[in-house]
Amino acid sequence: MKWILRIVVLLIALIAIVIVAGCAYQSIAESNEARTYPPPGNLIDVGGYKLHLHCIGEGTPTVILDAAFPAQVSNWVWVQPQIAKTARVCSYDRAGHGWSDLGPEPRDAKQQARELKTLLEKANEKGPFVLVGHSLGGLYVREFADMFPDQVAGMVLIEGSHPDAWKRQNMTEGVGVDAGMLNVAPLLARGGFFRTGLFPVPKADAALPEQQRNEEQAYFNSVKYFENLHAVNHSFSAALQQVRETRDLGDKPLAIVVGTASENFQGVARELQEDLLKLSTNSAFISVDGATHSGLVDDERFADETANAILAVVDAVRTGQSFK
Numbered sequence: 001m002k003w004i005l006r007i008v009v010l011l012i013a014l015i016a017i018v019i020v021a022g023c024a025y026q027s028i029a030e031s032n033e034a035r036t037y038p039p040p041g042n043l044i045d046v047g048g049y050k051l052h053l054h055c056i057g058e059g060t061p062t063v064i065l066d067a068a069f070p071a072q073v074s075n076w077v078w079v080q081p082q083i084a085k086t087a088r089v090c091s092y093d094r095a096g097h098g099w100s101d102l103g104p105e106p107r108d109a110k111q112q113a114r115e116l117k118t119l120l121e122k123a124n125e126k127g128p129f130v131l132v133g134h135s136l137g138g139l140y141v142r143e144f145a146d147m148f149p150d151q152v153a154g155m156v157l158i159e160g161s162h163p164d165a166w167k168r169q170n171m172t173e174g175v176g177v178d179a180g181m182l183n184v185a186p187l188l189a190r191g192g193f194f195r196t197g198l199f200p201v202p203k204a205d206a207a208l209p210e211q212q213r214n215e216e217q218a219y220f221n222s223v224k225y226f227e228n229l230h231a232v233n234h235s236f237s238a239a240l241q242q243v244r245e246t247r248d249l250g251d252k253p254l255a256i257v258v259g260t261a262s263e264n265f266q267g268v269a270r271e272l273q274e275d276l277l278k279l280s281t282n283s284a285f286i287s288v289d290g291a292t293h294s295g296l297v298d299d300e301r302f303a304d305e306t307a308n309a310i311l312a313v314v315d316a317v318r319t320g321q322s323f324k
Contacts, residue, residue: 026192026223033218037211039099040073041091046118052099053092053123057084061130061153061317063310064116065091068135068294069175069232072098072219074212075134075205078303079310087314090125092116094140096228098219106235107228109143109242116144117151128153130313133160134297139243142279146246154253154313154323155280158296158306159264162272163240169268173240175233182233185226195221207299253316253323254280257309259291259302282316282323 041054054073055062063083065076076091083089094112095103103115120127128151133141138160145152166173175182188194194201204216219225256276258265264273265287277283286309291302316323 037215049101055090057088059087063089063130066133066137074215077212082307107231108235109239112140113144127151130154132156134158153317156255158257163243173237182230189223189226205298249280251282253313254283257286262293
């Protein structure tokens with residue numbers, strides 16, 4: 001019995017040492033990455049926590065870029081400079097993404113919209129804006145347009161998520177990760193279990209330049225990434241319902257951008273994208289030949305066409321001409 005007790009105590013001690021070492025490794029690695037990859041924009045206090053906003057260029061209307069989930073400012077590296085040639089353009093990290101702090105829960109669509117409104121006001125960015133939402137970001141720009149319609153001049157949905165997509169395609173509403181795993185993932189991340197490769201983490205898009213690819217990977221390796229996954233998933237169904245209840249855009253110019261190599265160009269997913277055209281009486285469906293869902297933004301080969309679609313909406317706002 002004494003030998004059994006000694007072995008048990010030894011195993012507990014070894015586990016404790018591994019956990020402490022893992023936590024230290026995770027903390028040191030995140031500190032090093034924070035120094036290596038500083039934010040390209042500004043961190044702005046929005047009420048006790050900070051959001052990251054990166055603005056370049058001049059000219060109205062200002063374009064606001066709202067990324068896919070769980071993407072960040074880094075993912076707009078190809079698109080943003082093209083827009084900046086003729087208009088002011090701001091990309092930002094939603095709370096819990098990229099360089100932004102985690103924000104208060106629930107992380108639903110209304111909370112995301114309120115935070116963006118506060119961020120733009122604090123940064124003294126003047127509307128009305130052309131809102132651009134990629135994938136899940138499409139839900140949040142629609143909620144923003146519903147809550148603050150006088151601040152929106154036009155919209156671009158880059159394969160924007162349709163709130164009924166999960167039900168129509170018999171998928172569980174959520175971020176696509178088992179809820180049980182999401183409950184323990186932040187704890188495992190703090191112990192360095194993801195960073196050391198014991199559990200898989202997403203890989204940054206290889207189509208991005210090396211700098212932005214490394215920035216994105218640093219975020220995927222962080223504890224904050226897993227905490228954000230859990231928070232967004234917890235409010236996912238509520239966010240979808242909120243967006244279902246939003247109003248349309250009237251006659252404000254709207255572009256629906258879809259890649260021909262994307263799953264959203266086929267079947268029910270294509271029908272859902274076409275359904276988004278009904279959000280405005282002044283809308284157009286734009287297909288980008290050969291582009292995938294992420295490639296519409298992350299891949300230099302297709303980013304110019306996506307940027308051109310955004311600039312077409314900017315031009316329609318400026319001239320007041322029909323966008324169809």
